[in-house]
Amino acid sequence: MSFNPFQERGIPLEDQLRNWSELNVQPYRKEEIHPFSRARAILANGVEVESVLFSHNMARNTLDPDLKKQLAFVRRVEHQQQRTINWLIPADETTLEVTLGYEQIAVEMTAWVAQNEPDPYLRQVYEFGVLEDFDHLYRYANLYDMIEGKKAEAIVGHLTEITPGRPTIFEHRHPYDEVRRPMTALAADPQSLVNSLTVLCAEQQVLNYYNTIGNRFQEPLARALYSEIAEVEEQHVTHYESILDPTSTWLENWVLHEFNECWNYWSYLQEEPDPRIRSIYELHLNMEIEHLRIAAEMMRKIEKREPEALMMAGELKPLSIRENKAWIRRILATQVDLTSKDSNFVAVTELTPEDRYFAYNRKVNDQWVPSEEVIREHKAAQGDEYRDETDGPNPVPGLRGEEARDGQSTAYADRIQRQAA
Structure with missing residues (x-):
């Protein structure tokens, strides 16, 4: 890493508080914002929300009054950072338009992480998850066309394809099968540490958002679709949080959270084209460098350990x-029919009739499935579903147009039908 936040000087904490006018930032114009600028801001929001929630939970498990005070001050600033980022969203950007941005960043960020993950098992964890967020984008895009009469390509800019992934109907797995094998933080590559925490931040924020706004729709199908996909996002939070090292101390985790924020803002500065948003990221990075210094100082003081040792092995x-x-x-062509059993990833065809996946899937999908219904209703109203397949037909034959069974992949559909019979 050419930038080492442990060795940089940030803005003194007492100079970081901002007044109401500074926090009430001007929103971006949705007609002008680059899709990846929107997506990057959504990710930054999730990273800040995770930091604030972690800090609250650490404070609730801390006796040291000085540590509580430091957490409270840093947390207040990070809450201001989160509001600043979140307030960039304009009022005329609808809930569904923001949702499309959420799913686009989930897809593209997780795809990059998977391709830049040194640990083979963790790489598979990310490859497994990305196909599910990819399918969610397709479902919401069809809902957006039905409700608002607009095409999702205007939001994602043809940069992310809109076509079925692993169909949402088959993503519903027993909770036991969402728990993955954890890494060992001290032995892990630093890239694995920031990868895992960043993906978790994003997925937790997606879950928070859907749980909050899913009931704001008047259309019953929209409310149902958000409810169904929110439950998959809850699975995803379990999926990703379980790969973190459960033996890491609260102070280790605080240092890693602050380091991860530095890494994220530093990363955004490499690519952000919007000068105003870029200036916000630069300001926040300089704030986070000081937050990291404070967390590192508390770790040295309380645990008598050197925090830089957490991130030394690699760039x-x-x-x-x-x-x-x-x-x-x-990945879609080779892994669409994967599911999970305990902490392992297996083809659905390898499961036995007694596997809990089938009973759980039948239970939650009994009688009516919103993610399938939205495709059926779009076809009924407009003669076909909405897709934006810029690079050709879907790579999975069972998910191509007329060959598809309402957007279901062949191996999954056949196996589920046999189990139901």
């Missing part, structure tokens, strides 16, 4: 939000 690449169409198509 970090800057997170890049970019097109991943060819890579996603390759």
Whole structure:
């Protein structure tokens, strides 16, 4: 990593508080914002929300009054940072338009992480998850066309394809099968540490958002679709949080959170084209460098350990939000029919009739499935579903147009039908 935040000087904490006018930032214009600038801001919001929630939970498990005070001060500033980022969203950007941005960043960020993950098991964790967010984008794009009469390509800019991924109907797995094997932080590559925490930040924020705004729709199908996909996002939070090292101390985790924020803002500065948003990221980075210094100082004082040892073994690449169409198509073609059993990833055809996946899937999908219904209703109203397949037909034959069974992949559909019979 060419930038080492441990060795930089940031803005003194007492100079970081901002007044109401400074916090009430001018929103971007949705007609002008680059899709990846929107996506990057959504990710930054998630990173800040995670930092604030972590700090609250650490404070609730801390006896040291000086540590509580430091957490409270840093947390207040990070809450201001989160509001600043979140207030960039304009009022005329609808809930569904913001949702499309959420799913686009989930796809592109996770795709980059998977391609830049040194650990093979963790790489598979990310490859597994990205196909599900990819399918969510397709479902919401069809809902957006039905409700608002607009095409999602105007939001994602043809940079992310809109076509079925692993169908949402088959993503519903027993909770036991969402728990993954954890890494060992002290032995892990630093890239694995920031990768895992960043993806978790994003997925947690998606869950928070859907849980908050999903009931704001009047249309019953929209409310149902948000409810269904929110439950998959809850699975994803379990999926990603379980790869973190559960033996890391609160202070280790605080240092890693602050380091991760530095890494994220430093990464955004490598690519952000909007000068006003870029200036916000630069300001926040200089704030986060000081937050990291404070967390590191508390770790040295309380645990008598050197925090830089957590991130010494290797260099970090800057997170890049970019097109991943060819890579996603390759993963989709080879992994669409994977599911999970305990902490392992297996083809659905390898499961036995007694596996809990089938009973759980039948239970939650009983009678009516919103993610399938939105495609059926779009076809009924407009003669076909909405897709934006810029690079050709879907790479999975069972998910191509007329060959598709309402957007269901062949192996999954056949196996589920046999189990139901």
